Amino acid sequence: MADQWARFGLDLHLRVDREHGLRDGLEQSLREAIRDGRLTPGERLPSSRALAQELGVARGTVSQVYEQLAAEGYLAARPRSGMLVAPRPGPAPGPAMPPAPSFRTPVDGHDLRPGMPDLSMFPRREWLAATRQVLQSVPHGTFGYSDPAGHAELREALADYLGRARGVITTPEHLVVCAGYTHALRIVCQALSRAGSAIAFEDPTLPDYPALAEVAGLRVNRIAVDRDGLIVDDLGDEVAAVVTPAHQFPLGVTLSPRRRIRLLDWARRTGAVVLEDDYDGEFRYDRQPVGALQGLAPDHVVYAGTVSKTVAPALRIAWLVVPTKLLPAVREVLRFEETHVNVIDQLALAHLIRRGELDRHLRRCRTRYRHRRDRLGQAVADRLPGARLSGIAAGLHAVLHPPGRFRSESELLARLTAHGVAVDGLGSFYHRPGDSPLGVVIGYATPPQHAYDSAVDALISLLDIL
Ligand SMILES: Cc1ncc(COP(=O)(O)O)c(C=O)c1O
Secondary structure, eight states: OEEEESOBSBOOOEEEEOTTOHHHHHHHHHHHHHHTTSSOTTOBOOOHHHHHHHHTSOHHHHHHHHHHHHHTTSEEEETTTEEEEOOOOOOOOOSOOOOOOOOOOOOSSEEOOSSOOOGGGOOHHHHHHHHHHHHHHSOGGGGSOOOTTOOHHHHHHHHHHHHHHHOOOOOGGGEEEESSHHHHHHHHHHHHOOTTOEEEEEESOOTHHHHHHHHTTOEEEEEEEETTEEOGGGOOSOSEEEEOOSSOTTTOOOOOHHHHHHHHHHHHHHOOEEEEEOTTTTOBOSSSOOOOGGGGOTTTEEEEEESTTTTOGGGOOEEEEOOGGGHHHHHHHHHTOOOOOOHHHHHHHHHHHHTTHHHHHHHHHHHHHHHHHHHHHHHHHHHOTTOEEESOSBSSEEEEEOOTTOOOHHHHHHHHHHTTEEOEEGGGGSSSGGGSOSOEEEETTSSOHHHHHHHHHHHHHHHHHO
């Protein structure tokens, strides 16, 4: 039961919950009124006698409440003034707040930035059913601490799934469940980090990844990418090379068969590992999927996958398949690793995989994304003579090289942004933006279905008339 007071001399609305006794209720509501600023520092409270009368309680009850709040520092007794709301110390002066870490802020208008699946396709019903099933069936012990490498059931389900869907050769013991690819990359970098060691990244790439490797203590070498993928012959004495062989990010090219062989030769010869980022390997449209590199050399390739493109980034679930020689170092990193994926979510994903729900979901997504890619390709072919679309055989993004009349990427992006179309400039993925050909990266999976056609129309019209 709750009593409401509009006023006790002050113009204050207090809601006193009597459920745990009037004393506790009054104490709580006064505390809240001070915390949320309805009672401000210096404000005078009614005398304990007046408030007791108003509430119809013993004066001693109100006095006890006042004493308690004074002891906690919310109130201060002043001679001749009675009880006042105590001054509140402001935050200590110090260095300015650091900038918030970057993550994708929503945009007004048409969002065609790469890196997102269509979030409206999240399999809500299936995920709910899987979670319910998990909660109903797991033994109590599941709610305790669990293996930092991931729950055995998910590792088993993933080992089967990756073998079947991506040609990965592994056992559950080689799998490590991570909170997203970024986390997976950090674990690998930490496991490899030795004074002076270098790691190779493709150029272009997502800039956060080499930055993360540097923070982990590795030197970063950038290796250019051409139409056959990473220029493997430029690799040297690095301890690892991070590649996106199925669909290079962001250019979208596939690592050619010849380069695949040469890359694995390099790893065998030097003892380095290849970190295969198979971020969108499930999406291939025009021909048979390109199997994982890992399947050709499981002892030399660390395979990384994620649900961020197939299900949703919010789940923060990814995995590593670690070659035997690197397992001790990875386990050592995991000993002190506090970032784990919620076990209930791990088991829900295992359930979806085992029931074939993930495959069904992927089939729905593939159909939708293929249509979108075709729609984009058609619009460019019909309406943008001189423009070229590349990287379209797979994945969720393509690179649009606009017609020759555009002078610079910044000019192009500024005008698209001004008209409410968000894409990423290709230059932002190059170590030296000047090395970048003129182009924009288009995430055709990003908008919800109902907004896709208008987003493509807006993009094409702007490039058409500029
Ligand atoms: C190249 C690349 N790798 C991996 C990922 C997946 O990252 P995460 O699993 O941390 O969401 C992305 C997502 O945008 C990506 O673009």
